[in-house]
Amino acid sequence: MSVPGAWYLTLAALLFTIGAVGLLVRRNVLVMFMCVELMLNAVNLTFVTYARMLNDIGGQAVVFFTLVVAAAEVVVGLGIIVSIYRRRPGATADDITLLKG
């Protein structure tokens, strides 16, 4: 028995929503960062599912681009996070409040 494509799409939409909500409600920057990765991978799942449904290789190739971009984002993102938290104890976003108005 094969699983219909719509199930995968629903799962991907759920994962994307979990990532988006997680980014908005969690206060730890590293967890927020993980939520972004979850969103990107949910998009990957969507691409692969559609590629399978459309019988088109293009959607699967997109996944490689997304993975490379995600890796590049990790490099820069962790660098920025480290540069901030070298000078303070925890990784809580609520403490970063110099800029507001």
Add this chain to the structure above:
Amino acid sequence: MPLELPRVEWATILPETILVVGAMLILLGGALLRRRLPAWVWTVASIIIAAGAMVSAWDLWRRVSHNHQGGAHTAIANAVVVDGFSVYFALLTCGAVILAALMADSYLRRERLNAPEFHVLMLLSASGALLMAAANDLIVIFLGLEVLSIALYVLAGFAQRRAVSREAAMKYFVLGAFSSAIFLYGVALAYGATGSTNLGEIAAFLRASVSTHAVLLGAFAFLIVGLGFKIAAVPFHMWTPDVYQGSPTPVTGFMAAVAKAAGFAALLRIFFSTFGTHRLDWQPLIWALAVLSILVGSVLAVVQTDVKRMLAYSSISHAGYILIGLQAATVRGLAGSLFYLLAYTFMVLGSFGIVTLVARDGDARTGLDAYRGLGQRRPGLALVFTVLLLAQAGVPLTSGFLAKFYVISAAVEAHSYALAIIAMLAAVIAAFFYLRVIVVMYMAGDEADTADADPIRVPFGAGLSLAVSVVATVIIGTILAGPAFDFARHASILRL
């Protein structure tokens, strides 16, 4: 099975290539040279590279505008398109890079920051912007967006010793990554609904099908939200004031000019040209974004006491005005938006240039108080800022007036009367906070006593950059208005 690789027409991506290779050379030079070269060497190198990219873009422009030599065409397996639109943004972006590099030169020396890395990141970021404008595939747009953004995250935190700069980088990074993911989900949905990520194929598919699938509507929404973050349109503007205030000021100017222009390049190409057949589905969304951006940007700018923050809100309201041209979804509207971006680039780079100079050591004095009595202490600087602020307010005889006039008249032509009226009323509110800065500058100086200890200096590079910005702002609004608008109208010829 043999793998067939697409032919790469290097000539079509020459501007991008020049920027990337140039950036690599600067990076290598900065790392390999034993002796530390003075900062101006890197500035000159960066300007030469940007000027080289500009010349090659100009050559493409000549080829595009003369149809017998090929005209607008796609290249590299239809992933990249060369048309007036892409070349227009290439010229605009390279111009912004040159002005920002001139401005950053004295800033980097003043703040004792590494010059080569700064220019490398700026050139790489600009190459991403060029790629976004020249992309003919949603995935290529995404790659351009990431090249632009990732370099800008680092630039926002470039003044690493200052806590506000680190904080700006962090906020920009989290929101930027979030918006990129949303944009990519929109791409995935568009792929699912139309069967391709290529803009030409999507447009062909949409022309054949009249009905709108729910997945396609989702794609519209996600793409608008993703790009809405990049152009800083309300309600996706929350990061803008903080990031603009915390970033090093020349970076803020670059970000406000280039990141916004690139975001608009993608938005205009995707919606106006590719999704043009389904405009009734997305026009209401753009309408709402435009109205909210104009109103919220103008009203919140009034209550700011920090000039950098005030300019951030003003750039949000400018985004709203540029969206008016897209909402009209006519060639006139598109030309209006492009003209607005041209005028905006000079106005915003010049304004943040002044803020850089007035902020002095530590990039700290950005409050309204720092401008008290500037008219007496530095009359030239105050005059330049006055002209730039009046242009942003849309006073006649400046490019800002014509820009607002063109987008609003396009809205009237497209029967969006409510939008046109709201835009004109908001311009009145906006005039208030621009004029407030001007009044403060020409009031008797309270800051004069501290000014003697730390006078405002105008270095050559920064002065040149300001002069170009202000002269461009005035002549585009007066004698060169006709050619400039023709330029924008030529650029609005898109290849589907």
